[in-house]
Amino acid sequence: MFQSTAWVLTAFLFFGSSADKPYMTEPELVIDGGRAVVSFDLVGGFTEELFEQIQTGLATGFTYQFNLLRDHLRWADNRIDTSELQVVAMYNAVTREYLINYKQDGKLIDSRIARNREELEQAMTRIESIAAFVLGHDLNPDKRYLIKARAKLGSRTIMLLIPTRIETDWVTTRKFRPPATEP
Amino acid sequence: MALRERFQAYRKDTRWIIGGLAILLLALSLLYYLTQRGKDLPSELVTNRVLLFVLWYINLTLILAVLFVLARNLFKLVMERHNRILGSRFKTRLVATYIGLSLIPVLLLFAYGSRMLQGWIDRWFDEPAIQEVATQGHAVAQELFRQIEQTALRDTGRALLEIEEESPRNPRRRPQVQRRMGQLLEELDLDFLAVYDGTQFVHALLNPQSGLEDLPEPGERFLVEALRNSQATRMVSVGGGEERLVLTAVAAAGDGDVLEGRTLTVAGTLIDADIASKSRQLIQAYQGYRQLEVSKSRIEAGYLLNFLMVTLLILLASSWVGLYLARQITVPIQALAEATKRISDGDLDFQVEVDADDELGVLVHSFNSMTAELQRNKELLEESNLELLMSNQRLAEERAVISAVLQNLAAGVISVDEEGTVLTCNGAALKMLQQEESDCIGRPVREAWSDPERGKLAKLFEMDAGQSRRITQDFRMMLGDDWKTFEAKVTTMQDRHGMVSGRVMVLEELTELVKAQQMAAWSEAARRIAHEIKNPLTPIRLSAERMLKKHEQKAPDLGETLEEGVELIKREVEAMKSMVDEFSRFARMPLPRPSEVELEGFVDEALNLYRGIKPGVEVTARIDDDAQSARFDAEQIKRALINLLDNALDATEAPGEVSVAVHRHNGSLEINISDTGEGIPPDAKEKLFLPHFSTKRRGTGLGLSIVHRIISDHHGTIQADDNDPQGTIFTITLPQQ
Numbered sequence: 001m002f003q004s005t006a007w008v009l010t011a012f013l014f015f016g017s018s019a020d021k022p023y024m025t026e027p028e029l030v031i032d033g034g035r036a037v038v039s040f041d042l043v044g045g046f047t048e049e050l051f052e053q054i055q056t057g058l059a060t061g062f063t064y065q066f067n068l069l070r071d072h073l074r075w076a077d078n079r080i081d082t083s084e085l086q087v088v089a090m091y092n093a094v095t096r097e098y099l100i101n102y103k104q105d106g107k108l109i110d111s112r113i114a115r116n117r118e119e120l121e122q123a124m125t126r127i128e129s130i131a132a133f134v135l136g137h138d139l140n141p142d143k144r145y146l147i148k149a150r151a152k153l154g155s156r157t158i159m160l161l162i163p164t165r166i167e168t169d170w171v172t173t174r175k176f177r178p179p180a181t182e183p
Numbered sequence: 184m185a186l187r188e189r190f191q192a193y194r195k196d197t198r199w200i201i202g203g204l205a206i207l208l209l210a211l212s213l214l215y216y217l218t219q220r221g222k223d224l225p226s227e228l229v230t231n232r233v234l235l236f237v238l239w240y241i242n243l244t245l246i247l248a249v250l251f252v253l254a255r256n257l258f259k260l261v262m263e264r265h266n267r268i269l270g271s272r273f274k275t276r277l278v279a280t281y282i283g284l285s286l287i288p289v290l291l292l293f294a295y296g297s298r299m300l301q302g303w304i305d306r307w308f309d310e311p312a313i314q315e316v317a318t319q320g321h322a323v324a325q326e327l328f329r330q331i332e333q334t335a336l337r338d339t340g341r342a343l344l345e346i347e348e349e350s351p352r353n354p355r356r357r358p359q360v361q362r363r364m365g366q367l368l369e370e371l372d373l374d375f376l377a378v379y380d381g382t383q384f385v386h387a388l389l390n391p392q393s394g395l396e397d398l399p400e401p402g403e404r405f406l407v408e409a410l411r412n413s414q415a416t417r418m419v420s421v422g423g424g425e426e427r428l429v430l431t432a433v434a435a436a437g438d439g440d441v442l443e444g445r446t447l448t449v450a451g452t453l454i455d456a457d458i459a460s461k462s463r464q465l466i467q468a469y470q471g472y473r474q475l476e477v478s479k480s481r482i483e484a485g486y487l488l489n490f491l492m493v494t495l496l497i498l499l500a501s502s503w504v505g506l507y508l509a510r511q512i513t514v515p516i517q518a519l520a521e522a523t524k525r526i527s528d529g530d531l532d533f534q535v536e537v538d539a540d541d542e543l544g545v546l547v548h549s550f551n552s553m554t555a556e557l558q559r560n561k562e563l564l565e566e567s568n569l570e571l572l573m574s575n576q577r578l579a580e581e582r583a584v585i586s587a588v589l590q591n592l593a594a595g596v597i598s599v600d601e602e603g604t605v606l607t608c609n610g611a612a613l614k615m616l617q618q619e620e621s622d623c624i625g626r627p628v629r630e631a632w633s634d635p636e637r638g639k640l641a642k643l644f645e646m647d648a649g650q651s652r653r654i655t656q657d658f659r660m661m662l663g664d665d666w667k668t669f670e671a672k673v674t675t676m677q678d679r680h681g682m683v684s685g686r687v688m689v690l691e692e693l694t695e696l697v698k699a700q701q702m703a704a705w706s707e708a709a710r711r712i713a714h715e716i717k718n719p720l721t722p723i724r725l726s727a728e729r730m731l732k733k734h735e736q737k738a739p740d741l742g743e744t745l746e747e748g749v750e751l752i753k754r755e756v757e758a759m760k761s762m763v764d765e766f767s768r769f770a771r772m773p774l775p776r777p778s779e780v781e782l783e784g785f786v787d788e789a790l791n792l793y794r795g796i797k798p799g800v801e802v803t804a805r806i807d808d809d810a811q812s813a814r815f816d817a818e819q820i821k822r823a824l825i826n827l828l829d830n831a832l833d834a835t836e837a838p839g840e841v842s843v844a845v846h847r848h849n850g851s852l853e854i855n856i857s858d859t860g861e862g863i864p865p866d867a868k869e870k871l872f873l874p875h876f877s878t879k880r881r882g883t884g885l886g887l888s889i890v891h892r893i894i895s896d897h898h899g900t901i902q903a904d905d906n907d908p909q910g911t912i913f914t915i916t917l918p919q920q
Contacts, residue, residue, distance in 0.1 A: 049477070056473035093321075093466045094328070094427070095418050113404075155235070157480050160301070161487040163235040 020044060022168050027149050029173040035131040036147060038066070038173060042125040045153050045168070051117060054089050054098065061088035062124060063152040066132040071144040071175050080145070083132055087124050089114075100124060139178040147173040200507060207500050214493060235481060238488035245495035249502060253282065256506050269524055270517035277513055281505030289501060293494040297487055304483050308476055321469030324462035328429075328454075332416045335431040335452045338371040340414075343433045343448035351378045351385055351446060364388045374428070375399055375451030381443035382406045393453055395421065401430050401449050409449075410434045410442045427459040428452070515543040519550055531558040595690035599644055601683050603628050615669070615692050616640070617662050636660040639898070642918070643673050644686055647849040652677070656900055657693065668693040700873070712766065719755030726751045765885060775816035775896050782806055782813055782845055789824045790843065799837020802828075807846040815852075815897055815917055823890040827856045827913050830886065834860030834911070851899075852919055857912040862905055871903055 022044035030037045045062060054060045064085040069077040086103040098114040100123045114120040132147055139145065153166040260278060263271035308314075345367055349360045364376050365388060374393035378386040387398050399419065409415035409432030417430040428451050435446040454462075475482065515537040525533040531554060535547045589596050595612025599605050605623045613620060616637060623631035628641040639658050646654055652675040659668050670691045678684040726748035733741045786804045794802050824843075831841045839859040846853055863871065872891035873884075894901045899917040906912040 052473075053477045056477055057467070057470040058474050058477070093325075093470055094463050157235075157484040160480070161239070161484045161491065163239050163481075163484060 022047075022151070022153060022166070024149060024151055024168050024171045026171055027147065027173045029147060029176060030129070031135070031176055031179060032131070034135050034179070036068070036133045036135055036176070037129050038132045038147060038149065039128045039130070040149065040171070041127075042151050042168070045151060046121045046125050050154075051120075054091050054120070055093075057091050057093060059088050059090050060154075061086060062154075063087075064127065064130075065150055065152060067148045067170075068133045069146050069148060071146055077146070080139070081133055085127070085130055085132075087127075089120060089124060098123075104130070135178040141178050141180040144175045144177055146175045149173070204500065204504070207496060211493065211496055214489070214496075235484055235488065238485065238492060242488055242491050242495060245492065245499060249495060249499050252499065252502055252506065256282075268517075269520040270513060273516065274509065274513040277509045278506060281509045282502060285498065285501030285505045289494055289498045293491065296494075297490055300486055300490060301483060304479065304486070308479055313472070317469045317472040320465040324465040324469075327458070327462055328418065331429050331452060331454060332418075332431060335373075335429050335450055336414055336416065336433065338373060338452075339431040339433045339448050339450040342367045342371060342373070342376060342450060343435060343446065346378055346448060347435060347446055352380050357386065360386055361388065371450075372452075373450045374453045375449075377401075377449040379406060379447040379449065381410065381445055381447065383443075395428075395451075395453070399428055399430060399451050401432065405430065405432060406447060406449075407442065408432075409447060410445060411440075421453070426456045427454040429454060511541075512543065515547050519547065522550065522554070526554060526557070531561055595688075595692075597623075597640075597688040597690065598685060599628055599688075600685045603644060605631050606685070612690050615667070615690055636662060640671070640688070640690075643671050644688065646673070646851075657895075658898065659895070666694070668697045712762070716759055716762075719759050723752045723755050775819050775893070777814045777816055777897070779812055779814050780817045780820075782811055785817060785821070786824075786843055786845060789821055789828065792825065793828055793832050793841070797832055797835070797837065800832060800835050800839045800841060802832075803840065803842040805842065805844045807844075809847045810845045810852060813852040813917065813919060816893075819893045819896070820917075823893045823915070824854070824856070826886045826890050831856060831858035831860065831911070834858055834862075836860070839910075847919075848916070850919055852917040854915040854917070855912055856915075857906045857910060859906065859910040862909060862911050863903060868903055872901070 022042060025041045025043065027038040027040040030039075042062065042064075050060060064087070066083045066085070067079050068081040068083075069079055071077055083105055086106075087100065088103070089098050089100045091098050096115065098120045100112045100114060100120065101108060102110040102112075112123050114123050132149070148170045149172075150170045151168045153168070155163050155165050157163050256278060260271065260275050264275060342364075345363060346360060349363050350356045351360045360378065364378070364386060367373065368376055368388060368390045374390045374395060375398070376388050377384070377398070382403055389395050389398060399421065401417065405415055405417050413434050413436070415432045419428050419430060420426065421428045430449060430451050432447060432449045434448075437445045515535070518535045518537045522533050522535045534551050534554065537544070537547050589607070589609040590611075592609060592611055595615045596607070596609045597605065597612050598607045604625060604627055608618075608620065608623050613623075616623075616632075618631075618637075628644045629638070632638055632641045637660065639660060643654065643656060643658075654673040655670065656673075657668065657670045659666050661667075670693050672689045672691075674687050674689075675683055676685045676687065730741075730745050730748040733744045738744070783806050786806060790802050790804055828841065828843075835841055835858045841856075841858045844855040844857070872887050891901055894915055894917070897917050899915060901913060901915050904912050904914065
């Protein structure tokens with residue numbers, strides 16, 4: 001009895017849950033002057049449960065996390081900077097509109113209205129041209145850098161009471177050299 | 184103080200335990216308060232993911248703490264049992280009991296409680312009535328809004344057709360359009376009507392009865408949507424309150440991608456504020472219900488985590504308290520067990536050092552007192568033992584000396600214990616009794632001296648010596664072919680409680696002495712007889728010579744002289760004959776022939792001979808009830824009694840008393856003959872029973888010798904003592920077995 005329960009639990013934790021695991025597409029990176037602008041898609045993150053939760057009027061959303069790393073050839077990449085993009089949707093059942101707010105590092109940068117599921121899903125999962133980092137003077141133009149991103153999709157409970165986070169794996173942009181800035 | 188010692192001190196300090204329990208109680212109270220407050224908190228907070236994670240990590244910490252406490256103590260128990268530490272079995276049982284008593288009920292309660300909680304939440308969400316009311320209410324509200332929108336769309340479409348006929352994009356037709364729009368507001372009961380050329384504003388008119396103060400601004404996005412989709416609806420708030428305005432836009436037919444050049448009519452219909460408010464509340468209530476529904480798993484998790492946290496806190500507290508209590512009991516007991524082992528190994532200096540102020544503390548204190556007392560007693564015992572050893576050594580030396588003395592003593596010494604078993608019998612005694620050591624040592628006296636002659640010794644040992652604790656008795660025994668005479672002195676030994684602890688007999692053989700005394704007595708008797716015979720011979724010889732002289736003188740009184748002489752000679756010869764007869768009787772004393780004698784008659788018969796003979800001298804008798812009859816030779820004892828009474832009466836002057844008392848003592852018959860006469864001089868007492876010793880001027884000296892002989896032939900004793908206050912008392916003791 002105990003063994004079979006343990007096997008089911010193990011399978012659920014390591015296999016079952018990874019079958020439909022959401023993921024992020026490889027971010028497209030554009031160095032726009034002093035900004036590192038990324039675009040990507042979140043696949044499989046906008047689930048029926050998520051939509052139902054938004055429909056209830058609860059503020060629901062994702063958090064996209066970005067890490068700016070300096071590339072090392074024979075060593076672990078060291079983190080230079082981090083930033084977060086929160087995409088939170090709220091449904092107004094009276095006006096039947098979805099208000100989607102975009103906050104970068106806690107600051108509201110954009111708001112959109114979606115009037116149906118498709119618009120909502122696209123607004124939440126298709127991130128276009130977000131300036132993840134401002135490439136400052138402290139970056140060495142001779143060195144290579146890269147950006148890692150992942151999405152935090154919330155949490156769920158296992159065995160009724162063990163909360164676990166739902167998040168995608170890290171995805172990495174191409175490596176880049178920051179533009180040389182004039183002294 | 185070392186860190187470890189300080190930590191141990193903290194652990195032992197009850198204040199820390201009480202403080203810990205107080206903090207735990209406070210935490211539980213706070214948790215209870217928060218749980219109670221949680222009912223009023225918004226569901227977003229209750230189901231907050233961060234809160235769930237915090238609760239989970241607290242629970243995880245508590246689980247680890249409980250496991251750590253249990254595992255640590257179980258490991259210690261296992262190690263103690265493995266190392267066979269004294270008391271580990273008892274400790275294991277106690278700890279298992281305490282943990283079992285706390286663990287099992289708490290876990291069962293958690294299982295049952297969590298199941299109940301889950302069921303309660305499930306029932307809450309699965310309640311069909313609530314679900315139905317919320318869903319239907321929401322549907323009604325949505326349908327109402329939909330119908331209002333549909334009506335507004337239809338009216339807007341009609342208004343578009345009507346306004347299109349007035350060529351609204353022609354500036355010269357503006358008055359007609361405006362008039363027509365006013366008519367449409369009234370006809371269609373609209374609150375606002377506007378006309379656009381594509382996205383360009385053309386005309387707008389407010390219904391003056393609507394109460395709207397400003398023209399609503401639909402927004403370009405709305406207009407574009409309407410142009411692309413031919414129609415569009417929006418619901419907007421107006422007046423900053425509950426009022427809702429339904430904006431509907433209908434575009435004239437055309438290509439959806441071409442925005443300009445197409446007439447667009449926008450109408451506004453105000454929804455009643457009360458209806459709008461109630462509808463909004465219905466929708467929000469439904470949404471609230473749905474929010475809870477989608478949060479069901481998190482609500483469940485939240486409550487379960489809270490419940491689990493309380494359970495774990497209780498479990499941790501109860502396990503801790505249980506282990507603490509077990510330690511409070513087992514530590515002193517272990518210490519006591521260890522101390523017992525140490526003490527059984529001989530370490531009496533060991534003291535139990537346990538801080539406890541309860542009954543176990545009293546036990547430990549008592550144990551330490553007992554150990555100290557044991558130590559003191561041991562030291563005393565060792566000292567006593569040493570003294571005893573020395574004493575034994577001295578005793579052994581003294582015993583050797585005594586043994587040597589006893590072996591070399593001419594007198595026989597025999598000792599028996601309180602049971603009558605012969606302990607010692609020295610060489611002289613063995614020689615006197617003609618026995619070997621093995622014949623008597625270690626045997627009861629009756630077995631050691633079972634024959635009738637030696638049996639007299641056994642009887643002496645069994646006699647009660649009374650208060651004096653001493654018995655002295657002469658007796659004769661036929662050993663081999665010879666009569667032997669002994670004097671035995673038996674001394675009874677008593678312990679400090681006055682109980683008989685044994686008897687010692689000093690045996691002296693008097694055979695030769697008696698023979699010598701008899702020889703002396705016979706010599707004396709012969710001398711006295713010769714003297715007594717010589718005394719009458721002189722008058723006989725003188726009478727004979729006188730008669731011869733008278734005869735030679737031919738004296739005329741010869742006849743008279745002859746008669747006087749013959750008479751004197753006859754009288755003297757008669758006296759000589761009487762004396763010789765008496766002596767002959769003494770020499771020819773027959774052996775006694777005992778028979779059962781009734782004592783009262785016997786004594787009366789003897790006393791009657793003397794009653795009234797001497798005036799002023801009273802003759803009395805007293806016979807005890809236990810001495811009504813006895814067994815002896817009545818003739819011989821009567822002779823002895825008469826002899827003694829004769830002497831007593833002779834010695835007593837009036838007024839006086841001669842009495843006879845008969846009683847039993849130690850199974851023997853005792854006869855006391857007492858008088859109130861002048862008594863016997865001390866130097867005469869030793870010779871009193873010798874033949875021919877007499878204090879009387881004309882006595883033969885054989886009377887008391889005959890009495891002694893009769894009593895001895897009855898295996899009895901006779902002795903003379905001073906009577907109190909005056910006179911003499913003779914005591915005859917006759918054995919009756």
